[in-house]
Amino acid sequence: MHLRGGIALIKKSMFSYMASRGFFWTLTFGWMMLPLIYMFVWIVAAGEGAISGFTKQDFITYYVFLIFINQLTYPTSHWTVGDQINAGTFSVWLLRPLPPIYEAISTDIAVKVVCLPFVFLFLIVVSLFFKFKLTIDATLVWLFILSLIMAQVLRFMVAYTLAIFALFVEKIHALLRTNDTLIFLLAGQVIPTVLLPDLIKGVSNFLPYRYMLGFPIELILGKLNSNQIITGLALQCIWIVVVILINRVIWKKGIKSYTAVGG
Amino acid sequence: MNSEIIVENLEKIYRVPVRDSGLIASLKSLFKPIYSDTVAVSKISFQIGKGEVVGFIGPNGAGKTTTLKMLSGLLHPTSGRVEVAGFTPFERKVEYLKKISMIMGNKTQLSWDITVLDSLYVIKEIYQVSDEDFKQRLDELVGLLEIEELLPKMARNLSLGERAKCEITAALLYQPQILFLDEPTLGMDVSVQLKLRNFFKEYNQKYNTTIIITSHYMADIESLCSRVILINKGNLVYDGALEELASQISPFKIIKIAAAEDSNPDNYAKILNCIDGERSIINQRENNYSIRVHKKDIAKFTASLIESIPLVDLTVVDAPIEAVIDQIYREGVKQCI
Incomplete structure (x- = not known):
């Protein structure tokens, strides 16, 4: 593990983000907009009643957590990785004496560190405005932290693995966008996964997307029984292992066919 | 020779999609793409010793950069053996990557949105350079390349020449043993080119760094390289000294004369009449003429010229290297020799 290099890359990315002010603010608040819109939609839809057991208050709690966890796991x-490979500038990363994944991990850590204070501020305002209330079972907190870390690793690894497909194909954006759309539909962004129609809910329970976002939220909100929690954590583990293995195979094959275009 | 770089039967074949023009062909290719193999480098072999400065020359698409990329470890060869500093480059071992540096004219190591000094700090940490070494090397490079005032600037705000100097500083901060330079002076003005050439020359002498350079500017190659490897259509066609190549290929010299102002307008014909051998006037501007003459006829021709035409100046020079190289690119080495 090359900690010195990793920390230097994190600092570099943080300085970079802060240098482009417009991009920084758009990035910071842009991510919160969509979940906020869905929260408003579901608040209106629920009215004073409930939708499959979800009351107006439940939706507020759910989406406040979603904004927070989405920001942490996105x-x-x-x-960038896809673009760099397609443009051939990935060569610069390959020539460094540390694996290219360091650059990707560092960029993600940097953006989170930089954005997090604003997310907290935003969430405090939203919580006060909507009179946010929550009672959390203390034992669930530890399981939540565990599931959150795994969600983070899984979501990053899936995205990174898809990005390195660029080693084989000349354009990668469509694939990455499909991934984002599936997360949007099946991870609990547009609607909590427990409220999905049975068939789709069944599918989403086995695909990795729910475990990147929706599962930790459902867990902390006490919507899952102990069986569901254990199954969920196990599936998170399994998916992480599967994705890492797929990543290794793609990397080994892809790097052989990398053509380092340009120059 | 203690070889630092060993290349044996190195080959790189790219698989590229091909198709006929038109809508139907492009639809077909969606379902059944057709590929064709392009040989970028074809079974080349050479060895390079420690501290040598070698120029890779050849026309566009000859396979120079592909060879360089295989030597640096960016590309996996299709077949053959390549060993650099005792390592197989494409395995990209950390110890290997710390020994090499590659400067590509069109790619940057510097981060666009942070200051040059911050970028250099990132490189220091990645290559685990100690504070003491960093300070000493930075001071040396900043002095040699005169970039003191560029350090607090963002890389995006630098001119091409300024960026190249910072790029070189970044590439040499960890004192690599082998330097791959791919078109390092591309697009730069004459003074920057000259400065960089002098810098690389000094650096090579001081640290005995092995340097491999590709450049289309023959001045880069002439001033830096004791040896050139000429690659054409993926094949190695010449490996040796540049002067040797030039004298083998071009047995001509150029005689430049300035005739006296009031001289006869029939000078042109007179010059050609001075000798029976192989000669031609390659340039004429007012009373100034450049004449290409076979080396063996120089003495006879010069004497005859002085007798027949009143002259104010006469110089004999080698044929410009660009002209020689152009001849090789067009006609191939074997045909030329």
């Missing part, structure tokens, strides 16, 4: 670097 990877940004896969777009």
